Amino acid sequence: MKILISNSSSDPIYIQIMNQIRQSILNGELHAGDSLPSIRQLAKDLQVSVITTKRAYDELEKEKLIDSVVGKGCYVSGANKEFIREQRMKRLEEKMIEIIKESQELSMSQQELIDYMTLLFEEEQNR
Numbered sequence: 708m709k710i711l712i713s714n715s716s717s718d719p720i721y722i723q724i725m726n727q728i729r730q731s732i733l734n735g736e737l738h739a740g741d742s743l744p745s746i747r748q749l750a751k752d753l754q755v756s757v758i759t760t761k762r763a764y765d766e767l768e769k770e771k772l773i774d775s776v777v778g779k780g781c782y783v784s785g786a787n788k789e790f791i792r793e794q795r796m797k798r799l800e801e802k803m804i805e806i807i808k809e810s811q812e813l814s815m816s817q818q819e820l821i822d823y824m825t826l827l828f829e830e831e832q833n834r
Contacts, residue, residue: 708737708744712753720755724763732772732783733795739785743773746781 710727712720731737743764744752750760764781767773772791774784810820 710749710753712755720753721759721762721766724749724753724755724760725766728763728767729770729772729794733791733798737783739783739788741783743781743783 708728708731710724712723716723718726728737728743737743743749746760746764747757750757753760764773764775768775768781770790771784773781775781807820815823
């Protein structure tokens with residue numbers, strides 16, 4: 708797992724960490740049961756405060772994306788598959804809304820958009 712911190716981002720560092728770990732989980736790069744770096748190790752690797760990494764992990768635990776086991780570390784949660792699916796569906800919906808807006812700017816009809824999506828879907832399945 709690679710986390711990149713941007714000093715030019717308007718997001719606080721803990722949010723950047725949290726978002727990148729969340730994305731890795733939702734994208735399926737991290738799976739249920741996978742261990743995460745310890746809070747101290749991640750802080751050292753990213754050259755940030757332990758408080759910052761702890762806050763990111765705490766927020767992910769509140770979202771039930773990770774579990775913290777005292778003395779053992781933090782792991783990707785396997786208990787909330789429906790939540791993860793729902794989050795991925797929400798991301799898909801946001802992307803689809805962007806596509807709809809873009810197609811409207813191109814003066815595409817709904818049917819043209821559907822036809823285009825169908826074509827791309829079929830091409831993707833044949834890969």
